[in-house]
Structures are given as structure tokens and as C-alpha cells.
Amino acid sequence: MGIPLRQQMKVGAYVLKQHMLGRKRYPLVLMLEPLFKCNLACAGCGKIDYPDPILNKRLSVEECLQAVDETGVPVVAIAGGEPLLHKEMPQIVEGILARGKVVILCTNALLLEKRIEQYKPHPNFTWDIHLDGDKDQHDWAVSQKGVYDRAVAALKDAKARGFRVAINATLFNNAEPERMARFFDDVTAMGIDAIMVSPGYAYERAPSQQHFLNRRKTKELFRGIFARGKGKGWKMGNSPLFLDFLAGNQTYHCTPWGNPTRNIFGWQRPCYLLGEGYAKSFKELMETTDWDKYGVGNYEKCADCMVHSGFEASAVIDSIKHPLKAMARQVRGPKTEGEMAPEIDLSGQRPADFVFSRHVEQTMAEIAHEPKQKPVRGAKHGGTPAVAAE
Numbered sequence: 001m002g003i004p005l006r007q008q009m010k011v012g013a014y015v016l017k018q019h020m021l022g023r024k025r026y027p028l029v030l031m032l033e034p035l036f037k038c039n040l041a042c043a044g045c046g047k048i049d050y051p052d053p054i055l056n057k058r059l060s061v062e063e064c065l066q067a068v069d070e071t072g073v074p075v076v077a078i079a080g081g082e083p084l085l086h087k088e089m090p091q092i093v094e095g096i097l098a099r100g101k102v103v104i105l106c107t108n109a110l111l112l113e114k115r116i117e118q119y120k121p122h123p124n125f126t127w128d129i130h131l132d133g134d135k136d137q138h139d140w141a142v143s144q145k146g147v148y149d150r151a152v153a154a155l156k157d158a159k160a161r162g163f164r165v166a167i168n169a170t171l172f173n174n175a176e177p178e179r180m181a182r183f184f185d186d187v188t189a190m191g192i193d194a195i196m197v198s199p200g201y202a203y204e205r206a207p208s209q210q211h212f213l214n215r216r217k218t219k220e221l222f223r224g225i226f227a228r229g230k231g232k233g234w235k236m237g238n239s240p241l242f243l244d245f246l247a248g249n250q251t252y253h254c255t256p257w258g259n260p261t262r263n264i265f266g267w268q269r270p271c272y273l274l275g276e277g278y279a280k281s282f283k284e285l286m287e288t289t290d291w292d293k294y295g296v297g298n299y300e301k302c303a304d305c306m307v308h309s310g311f312e313a314s315a316v317i318d319s320i321k322h323p324l325k326a327m328a329r330q331v332r333g334p335k336t337e338g339e340m341a342p343e344i345d346l347s348g349q350r351p352a353d354f355v356f357s358r359h360v361e362q363t364m365a366e367i368a369h370e371p372k373q374k375p376v377r378g379a380k381h382g383g384t385p386a387v388a389a390e
């Protein structure tokens, strides 16, 4: 198990408290995206094709910490864009840790060796390095050769300096169970502290839509991988019931409010994957989103979704309600044989509504009225020049 005991206890105590307070909907992990700019241009990314004025915008330290305070979550995952391109990232991390929260900093690691001295190991802090598979698979996924080798070098350097280091792997439709299992063996041999997995999901903005998995394929793929991992000592960073869900053994509805997303547009509605409008505050997001309109079976855009940001919270809440079931999966691992759990009926779902560009147009209009700022140093999206410029 790749989730530290203190983190499990912190999250467990938080969830129990929410139940005792009778809260029907509450957040678990804040997805904080302080910028969209990146020094890669991955085919499966829905962020880096925004216009440059939007890619040059940042959330300030104060805005990031206010988002943490508004939600009260026990865990903050910082993503992007590439968070290490944000000059004030060390202050953001320190401020969140000072609030007693767990911080997971997601990075492609291209700038990690250069920036790492600005950070100190902390029991609540994890570097979460993006690695989608072995050298060829990862370099294909990020659309650039050499990235795997640089990420692995940075990963080893961070481990040698005493940091907790995880990898997160998004699996696409070309993933092969045998090859993924070998990759998990490799990163386990490197001494990483956790492997976090999620199936790729067709972001409506992602430029390359054909690489994402559908639900049946997802379940078969994960069964194939997990069957090969029995007894190998892989330290999985997802909850045991989420892994069991990926392997087709749990029928979960998503919990989109479980991982609310704050980025430069505001609070994303309804979840990290879909951008159907933005709220100005977390309270407004929770109170004015029509949550019943979303989720598998309710909305066409959700039909294939099994991603961690939608379903990990469902699994964690189920673990608290059914601790013996969770314990059994923790000890034995996900079930990889036998009939799968029933699938959710899609016959009543409403059709997709393509509304994603309105907030872009609105933000561009706001930027046009802002006083002129000094140009931001770094790359345009679409290659590596940001690395050189930084």
C-alpha cells in the first residue's frame, strides 16, 4: 500500500467528521491548478491549447491559500500546466503544509533537478512525477523523446535527497497489461513510494481524442495488469476500492464535488474533467451546481469516465462505510477474475452540451481590459523552449 498511515488516518478522521456533521456533499482533495502553461505539449492534454494570454496567467500565493481555506480539505493536489513554472510554488507549498494539509505536487519533472533545492522533505509532502509507462510509451504519451530519462533521473535525485516520491500513470488505449506490469516492476525497483493510476479520459478540449479508453476496455486492462502484480510488492497510491472499481468489481457513481478544481477561471463546474462554467467561490460551486445533471448515466459526456478525480472519493467514502470490504481488498488486492459488477444504464443520459469556450472568451475579454503587464518569461506552449528559458 503506497498511502502513508498518517495520511489514511487524516482522511479517515475527516470523512468520519463530515458524516457525523450530516454533510451530504463535501470535498476530499482540492485540485489546484495555479497555471495552465506547460513545458510539454502532450497529445492527451486539454490545457495547453489555450491562447497565450490565458497561458500567461497565474493564481497568486494568496489565491491558492484562500482556495485551501475555503474547502477545508485534508489533501491538496497541485497540478497544471506545469506547477514548477510558477515562480512562487515553494511559498504555495509551504503555506499549505503550514495548514497541516497533505500536499501532492504533480510535475513532469523536467525542471525538478533545477528547482528541488527550494523545497524540503516533509512527511506530508509528495513529489508526484508524471510517467505514463516505459521509455517508449511515456515519450509517446508526452509527444517528445528523452522526457522519460530526464524524469527518471529527477525521480532518483529526489529520492536520494529524502523526499517522498510517487509516480502517476495515465493509461491510454495502446497500453498492454504485460508491458505496464513490467513498468510497475521497474519503478518499484527504483524505490518509489507510490504508484497512482488513472485511465485516460476524453477531455472535451484534448486535441487527440482517439487514444482514450472506454469503460469495458478500462476494466479489462486493469484486470490484466493487477493479475500480473500479485505478490510483487507494488505500492499502489490509490485506495484499494478504487483499484477494485478500475478492475470492474464495483458499480460506483462519481463524486465530482469530492475533488473540486480551482484554476485561473475560478471553480470549475462540475469537475476536473468538464468545464461547464465556473463559480466565483467554493460555496457558490457547491450550492449552485446542479450535480444531478452529471455523472455516468446522467450525461453523455460522462459515459466513459472512470478517472480518479471523479471516483476516488466515491471509493474512499465506501471504504469508511464498509471497512471490512476495503480491508479485504487491501490484503488480497483487486479481484481480477469472475463476473464484473453491473454497468450503469446509459439509456436515460442527456445529450452533450458543448459550452466549454464561453469562459475562455470571457477571460480573454477581461485580460484585454487589464493594464499592460511585463511579458512573462518562458515558452509558448508546444515544445521545450520554456525549459531553456527558465
Ligand code: SF4
Residues within 6 Å of the ligand: 254, 255, 256, 270, 271, 272, 273, 274, 294, 295, 296, 301, 302, 303, 305, 306, 307, 309, 310, 311
Ligand atoms: S463522470 Fe463525474 S467525474 Fe467523470 S466527467 Fe462526469 S461529472 Fe466529471
